[in-house]
Amino acid sequence: MTVVFWxxxxxxxxxxxxxxxxxxxxxxLGSRAIIGDLVYFAAIGILTLIAMLxxxxxxxxxxxxxxxxxxxxxxxxxxxxxxxxx
Amino acid sequence: MTTVxxxxxxxxxxxxxxxxxxxxxxxxxxxxxxSRINVFSPATGLGMPLVVLGCYAYTLQQEGFSVYRLxxxxxxxxxxxxxxxxxxxxxxxxxxxxxxxxxxxxxPNRLAYAQGEDPREDGAAGGRxxxxxxxxxxxxxxxDDDPTAS
Numbered sequence: 001m002t003v004v005f006w007x008x009x010x011x012x013x014x015x016x017x018x019x020x021x022x023x024x025x026x027x028x029l030g031s032r033a034i035i036g037d038l039v040y041f042a043a044i045g046i047l048t049l050i051a052m053l054x055x056x057x058x059x060x061x062x063x064x065x066x067x068x069x070x071x072x073x074x075x076x077x078x079x080x081x082x083x084x085x086x
Numbered sequence: 087m088t089t090v091x092x093x094x095x096x097x098x099x100x101x102x103x104x105x106x107x108x109x110x111x112x113x114x115x116x117x118x119x120x121s122r123i124n125v126f127s128p129a130t131g132l133g134m135p136l137v138v139l140g141c142y143a144y145t146l147q148q149e150g151f152s153v154y155r156l157x158x159x160x161x162x163x164x165x166x167x168x169x170x171x172x173x174x175x176x177x178x179x180x181x182x183x184x185x186x187x188x189x190x191x192x193x194p195n196r197l198a199y200a201q202g203e204d205p206r207e208d209g210a211a212g213g214r215x216x217x218x219x220x221x222x223x224x225x226x227x228x229x230d231d232d233p234t235a236s
Binding site for chain 2: 029045048052
């Protein structure tokens with residue numbers, strides 16, 4: 001089970017690395033915003049898997065709160081994209 | 087029985103993380119920002135709920151049943167789907183409003199063409215060229231990273 005969790009952490013880390021490479025090579029701002037969202041969710045996945053590895057009892061609370069608050073960064077980035085215009 | 091639960095947890099966690107990785111790789115294949123927002127939805131719509139499911143099964147196996155954890159898992163499962171959909175909708179709307187270019191191979195492209203005016207849908211028989219209905223949001227996205235793809 002530990003091997004599976006470490007492997008999943010590795011896959012998430014590769015996803016974050018690929019996303020950061022794409023951020024560096026992307027030209028338009030919308031792509032960067034959505035890849036920022038991707039990095040956020042992959043980081044949540046890594047955090048959940050670490051909590052499962054170390055048997056912390058708050059693993060579901062972490063993913064609960066972060067899934068509810070994950071909209072805030074995206075909404076803020078979209079407001080920045082339109083310069084405050086709705 | 088515990089082996090079955092272990093295999094289920096491993097399947098959920100691994101397939102969820104693989105979906106996130108595939109979405110990250112698909113960012114290279116998509117041509118414009120709208121397509122990238124579109125191909126991101128498997129990660130949050132299926133990948134992360136699978137991770138939540140695996141996490142809840144692991145909690146169920148380790149610590150037993152609890153109404154609080156079941157409630158939190160259900161809320162997290164559905165809020166990941168709903169919240170990420172709303173966020174993607176808002177982000178794509180603001181991306182289009184801010185004048186981000188839409189690639190000409192993004193189809194169906196009803197945001198840039200009015201209905202019935204899409205030259206690819208009615209076979210370009212009406213003599214409408216590509217340059218007709220191009221507004222501010224329509225134009226060739228820069229193929230900065232993938233010049234070989236057609």
